[in-house]
Amino acid sequence: MPHRGPWKGASPASSAEARQHLLAAAQACIERHGFSKVTLSDVATAAGVTRPTVYRYFGSAEELFNAAAVTASGGFLERMRSRTAHLEDPVDRVVETLVILITEAPDDPYLMQLFRMQEAVSVDAASRNASVSNELRRYVGDRWRGDDEEFEEFAELLLRLLKSFVEDSGPERDDRALRRYLKRWLEPLLRPRLRAAGRR
Numbered sequence: 255m256p257h258r259g260p261w262k263g264a265s266p267a268s269s270a271e272a273r274q275h276l277l278a279a280a281q282a283c284i285e286r287h288g289f290s291k292v293t294l295s296d297v298a299t300a301a302g303v304t305r306p307t308v309y310r311y312f313g314s315a316e317e318l319f320n321a322a323a324v325t326a327s328g329g330f331l332e333r334m335r336s337r338t339a340h341l342e343d344p345v346d347r348v349v350e351t352l353v354i355l356i357t358e359a360p361d362d363p364y365l366m367q368l369f370r371m372q373e374a375v376s377v378d379a380a381s382r383n384a385s386v387s388n389e390l391r392r393y394v395g396d397r398w399r400g401d402d403e404e405f406e407e408f409a410e411l412l413l414r415l416l417k418s419f420v421e422d423s424g425p426e427r428d429d430r431a432l433r434r435y436l437k438r439w440l441e442p443l444l445r446p447r448l449r450a451a452g453r454r
Contacts, residue, residue, distance in 0.1 A: 261303060262302035274424065276301050277325050280292070280372075282299045283297050284319070284326075289323075293315070310449055312424055330358075334355070338393075344444070345440065345444050345445060346410070346435065348393055348440065349373075350433070352415070353429055355420075359420055360420065387405075390408070390412065397448045399447060400447040404447065
């Protein structure tokens with residue numbers, strides 16, 4: 255097929271559209287080559303652009319592949335949300351979400367890639383990728399009574415905890431034991447920072 259110019263002749267109408275086009279190209283390359291072998295040059299070629307063009311929309315290859323992993327795992331995220339939607343207590347929702355991720359993430363190659371990336375443990379990366387920080391906001395809503403810095407630090411703590419479990423599961427526990435273990439140690443941290451239900 256002859257080359258049709260930048261973006262393969264279909265220039266995006268906005269930065270958001272350009273990012274989506276690059277994410278789609280990244281996912282296609284990942285599925286073809288695997289996370290460990292795909293390069294930024296592969297993505298640029300698949301999208302019909304140059305490497306500098308990719309850097310115009312993503313600050314680094316890691317940021318691009320991290321974002322692609324988050325996007326590709328969207329189905330997992332929606333399933334996780336639906337499985338915790340019946341829990342009204344924010345502490346229970348946080349704990350249950352961790353249980354699901356700890357037990358099921360190892361079977362999702364996209365989620366596992368997020369945990370392998372060193373940048374994934376930073377607060378900025380978590381917020382930028384709409385992962386832990388945004389999920390926590392969905393769960394606690396307007397009941398959080400700490401400041402924003404505390405909120406981001408707690409989100410980081412959860413991300414680090416999750417990453418450590420994925421990398422080393424530790425003593426064998428079934429779901430019930432894992433749930434009990436997590437709630438015992440997380441509830442004293444989270445509960446004092448939540449308003450009682452019905453209070454504003």
